[in-house]
Amino acid sequence: MLRRLQFKVDKYRKVEFFFFLTYFYLFRILTDFEYNIWERHIFGVDLSAVEYNIAYGTSNLIAFYSFYKILLHLLIKKKVWQFIVFIVGFLICYSLYNKAVNLLYSNLPFLSEGLRNSALKYLRFRSIGYSLAYVLKEFLAVGSLAYFMYSVQQDEQLKALKEQQLVSELTHLKAQLQPHFFFNTLNNIYSLALQRSVATAPLVAKLAEMMRYILYKSDENLVPLKDEIAFIQNYVEVENIRYRTAINIKFDVQGIDDKSKISPLLLLPFIENAFKHGIEEEAKEGFVNIIICKTEEELTLEVNNSIAKNKGGAGGIGLVNVKKRLEILYPEKHKLEIQNDGKTHQVSLTLEMR
Structure with a gap:
């Protein structure tokens, strides 16, 4: 039973790992690559774009992985009001987080000058620091994963209870x-x-x-x-x-x-x-x-x-x-x-x- 439980935990972690790496790194890089080919008619790898996507992909991965874990916890506990408060709080904190990330990137000497200048430019914006439409897309993607994981775990728990009941009855x-x-x-x-x-x-x-x-x-x-x-x-x-x-x-x-x-x-x-x-x-x-x-x-x-x-x-x-x-x-x-x-x-x- 412990081995099977550990196998399920490892299986969930692999799904999470694959999703976040694919969504926050691979999709960003492939999107830029496709844009360069069809819009800018540039063939080949743009290293500056790769650096940009890795840097901001990492910052977004950290933010939304934390969002995912808390959201999954709230789904399991079925805390509706806490969920609403958490969404509002996350939007506020995410704005401050982006400011801190851009401040950090603008001062890291090992990053390229182009990336540091971009971070400095974003830092000077007076807006909230992100696009609501973009964040909504992230919400939908990560929220879908959280709901999927919640559903799978609920099914596993129901199955385990049924198996336990059958064993007891037998x-x-x-x-x-x-x-x-x-x-x-x-x-x-x-x-x-x-x-x-x-x-x-x-x-x-x-x-x-x-x-x-x-x-x-x-x-x-x-x-x-x-x-x-x-x-x-x-x-x-x-x-x-x-x-x-x-x-x-x-x-x-x-x-x-x-x-x-x-x-x-x-x-x-x-x-x-x-x-x-x-x-x-x-x-x-x-x-x-x-x-x-x-x-x-x-x-x-x-x-x-x-x-x-x-x-x-x-x-x-x-x-x-x-x-x-x-x-x-x-x-x-x-x-x-x-x-x-x-x-x-x-x-x-x-x-x-x-």
């Missing part, structure tokens, strides 16, 4: 998911322990592997898809240990590569839901069929399960949470279809892989 959803998952799995272990089943120890071992994955991977934004599939496979094996041959469980994986990544624990609730709310109370019949297929652009999850006779449907906090996560992580990049005819429950999820 953290909350994951915090709900993990206890829910362990609660269900510990229930399975408890049931087997009551039966003094020899499958209790293998189930505990599998649970330990899954706990390790959740502890070290669930806080990451993306994890390798193959690791997520391995985690799901462990979960299915845990259910196989629990149900043995009573339930027909099929798990098929196709096209999984080493490069694809996915948000952790995103697929689990659909599979967990099939066991928890579909066949948990079935003793002699029932099925769960799981197919995960990865193509070049998409990941598809198909889950079909029978519905227990005394179950009215499927639900649970895990399924509610995963729908919210899909909306946050894959907005308009996922398709979820859930069908229930009273006998079978079908889930079809398609993700556009990032």
Whole structure:
């Protein structure tokens, strides 16, 4: 986060640096060069004009860079009255500033005599010392930059707030998911322990592997898809240990590569839901069929399960949470279809892989 913030600060400084150098040096020099060609029919570089533009370009750059920084601050703070007072004050101070600049230039021995004489001539003027039309042009140019920078920074802040809100919400959803998952799995272990089943120890071992994955991977934004599939496979094996041959469980994986990544624990609730709310109370019949297929652009999850006779449907906090996560992580990049005819429950999820 700090690196990204520093990158944005550096980016803004580069834009400011490029604008002020271009506007107060390059444009002035190119304007004089064009004037010499088309009006005075002088071809080549006029060194006296270059010196003049660099000298007065520097003085104006200093004045209007200060104006820009204060203006940007007032825009960010949204201080309207201070902004109006600042404009009037700047016009007064800019007149005094020009007088001081001309006084300085007229006494600098390393400047050419022509530039010193010009500064002395400007110093003797009884006017305010600048053209209002010229200053208005500077106001518009520098003010436009300040407003642009203000808009960009406002957008960046809004984006950062939205990202922070999404991270907080995802953290909350994951915090709900993990206890829910362990609660269900510990229930399975408890049931087997009551039966003094020899499958209790293998189930505990599998649970330990899954706990390790959740502890070290669930806080990451993306994890390798193959690791997520391995985690799901462990979960299915845990259910196989629990149900043995009573339930027909099929798990098929196709096209999984080493490069694809996915948000952790995103697929689990659909599979967990099939066991928890579909066949948990079935003793002699029932099925769960799981197919995960990865193509070049998409990941598809198909889950079909029978519905227990005394179950009215499927639900649970895990399924509610995963729908919210899909909306946050894959907005308009996922398709979820859930069908229930009273006998079978079908889930079809398609993700556009990032």
